[in-house]
Amino acid sequence: MKKLILVCNLLLLALAASAQTGGIRAGVVDRMGRTPIAGASVELFRAGEKIAGQTTGEDGSFLFEKLEDGPYTLEVKNPEFNDAILHVNVEKGTIRDLVCVTMTLRNTMEEPDPVMFVDLDMTDAGYSDSPTILFGANDVYNNIAGYGFSSVRFKNRGYNSETQDVYLAGVKMNDALTGYSPFSLWSGLNEAMRSKESTVGLEPADYGVGGYNGTTNIAALPSSVRPGWRFSVLTNSALYRLRLMTNYASGVLDNGWSFAVNASARLGGNDWIKGVYYRSFALYAGAEKQFGDEHRLAFFAFATPGERGAQNASTQEVYDLMGDNMYNSNWGYQNGKVRNSRVRKTFEPVVGLKYEFTPSTDLNVAATLLWRTGWNGYTAIDFYDAMDPRPDYYRNLPSYFYMDDSDYNRENPEKAAWATEMWSQHIPAYYNYQHLNWDRLYNVNYNNADRRSKYALEERHVDQNDINMALTAKWRINDLISLSGGMTGKINRTENYKKIDDLLGGQYYLNVDQFAERDFASNEAFIQNDLDYFFANGTAEKIQTGGRYGYDYLAQVRKLGAWASGRFQLDNFTVTAAMTAGYEAMWREGRMRKGLFAGLDDDGNEIWYQGTKLTAYDAKGRVISSKGKSEVAQFFTCAFKAGAEYAWRGGHRIAANVGIFSDAPTFKQAFISARTRNTLVDGLKNTETASADLTYQFTRSGYNVRLTGFYTGIWNQTDVISFYDDSQQSFTNFAMTNINQRHMGIELGVKVPLFVQGLSLSGVLSLGEYIYTSTPHVVQTIDNSSEIVRDEDVTYWQRTPVFKSYINESGRKEYERDLDGNFVVDHYQKHYIPSTPQLASQIALNYRTRSYWFFEINGQYMQNSYLSMNPLYRTESANKGSESNPEIIEYMTAQEKFDPAFLLNASMGKSWYIKRKYSIGFSMEVKNILNNRDVKTGGYEQTRLISSDKKDRYYKFYPKYFYMCGANYMLNIYFRF
């Protein structure tokens, strides 16, 4: 049975000086230390028959001469190393110099796996669940930035998660509605998804053109799973207590079949965030058959059913009162048991079928059909005409009763003292104030007339049916030119609705819109979430557990694309070019007629109730409808990439890439309020991006240096933000258009071997400036009205003006005015892309022994991380009063910068190889050894305003933050054979 196949440096082939007969030459080296391997057996095969054999010399080299033109197979073997098999073409009678063939130690220890923490997804903690960069073998920068920086939520080059293209078996998996990389679909299947190939930045891949933030293709095929049995137990203190995992892969059997199974369970809570827990399982199974040399058919299926409790952000006031920056307001005690109100429950199986046709070593054609289905629910407390149940609701906090500045109109210190007492005394009598009071919710429901639930647990569903097709062809025309191309198609039909998960002791929940009820008391029809039911039955529906209510619509997305890329390689010079063109269409299909946006009836007539017309029209005279099919938004997309690379002897490489992209907005960005109606955001445009990078790399004898500079401009982005607006007393939507960004910076990765064998020093630096560069426009609408309540520029989105000021004689700050009486701007303060350090660095000391121990200690320093901005605070209307007091603008529009952070981490591991068959080992990592608990990793500003005492200006609400947890460990023990 063939072991791990490793093909190295095929693309760095250099043609040796011509001779009268052909040949193959190379040096065999140890991948870890790059030291020569003497005594390795090298066997040469032609058409399946062994024609020659050698043993490498002291310098690890070998040479086969007098070979005819044609394809050969080399098998390199050494008892201590995994076998290496290479396919080599001899042409035109020349000797091919492979330079080096690297071999990996047969029983290397398992290092902390870069993908280990990938499944520690934090979607529900306000983050995307993607790792920073998926992978980057042999690239010290990517290895560290991809894994080591994930705890501070580092975003590579400041890009959003959706810019990272993630493929599975050749199919692009980014979420059809949001663009996010859906890592949670396979979290817990680390072994099955281990094999992957990736590109960095703008580099094109041969399975797709990709974007400007790298691409990754996870093989996901049974034949690519590491053969053998493997069992592992992992425990960590940051998210879940226990992970059990088992994996079996057959490798390619003699009969051409390959099988693989991977299963895991992630269970338990953690030491830092109460209420956060996992009860997640994962299963992968696949079978693959090789038919002769040309055909290969693979089938695989996987799913990660389970549930996990989520974390919530709170204000610093709450954290300080609780004395804990990891406080989580989502849970409360019920009969002494911790119960989390926000639980994500998922079961999203993915089934794939891949066929590959390889008629020759130069041509490969693959077709993949992939189907994602199942459901994805997320619970939350819904309540009707009752007190807000959240313990950290702002009216429960001391700051609601008293602020030092009397202009906040919060002037009751006695009430504040009561609230402080309630929050700061951590005794059982007060637990129900500091956490969710489940008992109260049940009591309210028990005591309500006919047991109508006033509080219920809703489950918001986003259930996708996503069918993908990908056709890919790779053709190596000759040594100089290779071409790739393909076609892709996607049909996505997603059900969006919510249902009752738990009536919390009540008998039913009434399907009406309470926000509408307040403003539309005049007509019962207006408040109906399901007007058709109301017309048929004369009353709103009483929803039982499992019943859908509130909203119910289909998101429909269709995508069709074609792409092509070419690579031209001459000696050490390589040129690549790639382009893609596509068509995307999306629309909404409402399945529940909401009273507020009744639209037209099935016959196209206006709808009336009790003499009142329910049908409403927008400013352009179009019917606003919640039911039926919306207008279809259509977009043509395209991208073009080009790159050049030159490598010269001695391990030097220089590469440059450019790319332009025209991408469609996502479904989430296209509708102003998909929950309630069919209305598209006005003025939807493609997002345009231009990007370039330049890289210098040096790799030799264990030295590894990469320096990259990049520059990216992004134009015409759209975003829709939904929030509760106090001034409207309703749920509202901010549709922002014309958001531009600029990302520029450098990446540096260095690895240097030190004086002791196995000891090395590595360091990385990511230094960038990621900023907003435009003044977006915002249109605000209310969920319960067709009226546009705000239509203005977000004047201070891009920057905050800082005005010239001086201290007057009485010690007060005064602002300078020009001759016209206007305040004078001293300078502008830029606004930055939030929630990632714009300077991230690490220095690490690694030590590996030949007896399979490894140790690492590293220090990380991060700075220039910023809080996510709320557009409301950057509008002119929120800056009321600034005409006479420019301090208001400085206060209201400034962006919060987080404190720098220093983290110390260490890891170690060891593996034992028993009887040349069994391998047992462990790896352990301790992160944040200094127990730094003040590192903000993200957060957001609340979209709420406090009106001043004289109503002449506004103040901001406190922002909410997420913090990194303190010292935590991860221990992984494995056994494999």
Place this chain on the structure above:
Amino acid sequence: MKKVFFAGLSLLLLAVSCQSLKEEFEPVFTEIYPSAEAYHRYSEAEALAQSGAARVTSIRDLVARYNGASLKINDNLLISGIVSSTDQPGNFYKSFYIQDETGGIEIKIGKNGLYNDYPRGLRVYVSCKGLQLGMYGGKNADVGMVQLGFVDPTGEYETSYIESSLLVDDHIWRGEMEGAVQPAVLGANDLPGSTDTQASNRNVGRLVTIKGLEYGWYDTRYKEDNEVFALLYLSLTSDKKVSSNRLFISDSSAKTHVTTWAMSKTKMTSLLLAGYWDEFYIGNGNDYNYGQVGDWKYKGFPDRKTKLYSYPGVDRQAASVSHYFSTPEKVCVQIRTSGYAKFSDTEINPAILAKEKTIDATGILTMYQGKIQLSLNSLDDIVVNK
């Protein structure tokens, strides 16, 4: 050495597994949540013991302590009463009334959806120590209502809402459900005068029924008919006390076109946009210096062509409305309804407006600047006489 290492490792694994299984099956993860612990219900004896009071004080005695200025209760005083109002239909907001045999009083809790926790018919005990008595709606000699709330350091009002959760739970205790309060049917002599408070007239602050009310009231002092009164604000986010921000819609129901019990935001918007109020003046009655509503139709509006909004300077808002009624003895009774009440946009029976029919109305009897007001719990409290 190796054996020791593996033994240690195994022990560690075992410990971790046990811990995770403990978490798995014990507190955090079970999906079977037992019934919640029911509310604690206080008995009178328990409430007395907890408050330290020797006996339950009557509401009248409590109110009698009020002497023209806000008053903090510093002694152990316990009152008890049955909840007589509900905020469910939205006509009461953030507070409820309790009543005993001697009178009724508003408890200014300061939270929404109170009927969920303090339904009508529930006995409530109030430990008054630390709370504050104060009057709302009094003007000179004309009285308003004495309320029980908390201190307001700004002095803007005599009391503020109790509001802070621990403060509320430390002072307001739930007793047993004792059934809905039966309204007292008032005769002409039972109605309060302009200086009566809960201390001098036991009906004030209690649930009452007044029969035979006819729409409209003729003010003999100013010699004018009164039917409708509503106060609106041009800007909800500006100072509501400034005259230039105030708009009084006060006249007959025919002239104001206000024929509903109150105005929701939608109703107010429709009447405004219809132009019915164009000739009403902005400002207090003695200060009509800010033009008329009609002046705002396009004022300051950037683009007349689109006409997305009319009256851009007038915020859309829900508005409370007082409708004037007269008893058979021609005593004025205002039925005041909140614009947030669910029945606010319900049309008043035209026969009532046309004075062809009288009504019997049940509600909490309150005083505002010496005037009698009735606040309905719901529209079921109005009975139209044949």
